[in-house]
Amino acid sequence: MRIRDQRAHDEPGIDLVPLIDVILVLIIFFVITTTFDVRSTLQLQLPVASAQQPAPPKTINILVNADGRYFVGEQEVLRTDVEAVKQAIAAVAGDDRELPVMLRADARTPYQAVVTAQDALAQLGFRRIAIATAPEPQS
Template sequence: MKLSTGRVPDEPEISLVSLIDVVFCLIIFLVVTTTFDHRSALKIVLPKTDSRTEVQVEQPLTVLIDAEGRIFIGNNEVLKTDPASLRASLASEAGSDRTRQIVIRADARSQTQHLVTVMDSLGQLGFTRVNLATTPGAEP
């Protein structure tokens, strides 16, 4: 025979408050310690050259061409890569200074046509100080 004491038995429960606090602290730690480098997302393999000329210039305008043919001027991607849109993007990024140094960092696996289009657009805008970024080749 079971005698009832009138008390409801305690139900065990798991408190999620402390678990949420720990997960929230981990998320904050990861966000604070992560470095955000926009250029690290772009994997570009530069072509190799034997010359050792290094160009040191104050704030050159950088044009990046990745392996898929996407073009980046500074930190901004050019969505339309036709010559007219490319010239407009270059002109707005460079401003009125046509003597500014331009550095083209084209991926070695990209199509040559993308590089030619960028160089042609720069020439039509009047830029004369254009350099191609390369990596040192193997010593002979």
């Protein structure tokens, strides 16, 4: 007669918890170490004008791309409402409202996006606003 061992037979298996932990750490590492340089991929097509003056050396640069997204200085403004644009401009300008502002908008930008940027500047008290254009092509 054969006597069977009454112990339960363990099925071999792979414990997934350490594997998930390692994958999560790798994902976090790659997300943190990846740099996103939005400015290098931002292509602006400026409107054309006949005269162009050089920008003063210390200016606040505001870019509005063709999709209506705002970039103040080096930072992208995540929301497109006036309050968000005002906060971004105030963060870059500080207390100095006499700084000149260079507004660069793509020629395909919706007009409302440019008006929103100008409205935010006016509410903050900026009066020296220049709008960037491209020179006329030589014929």
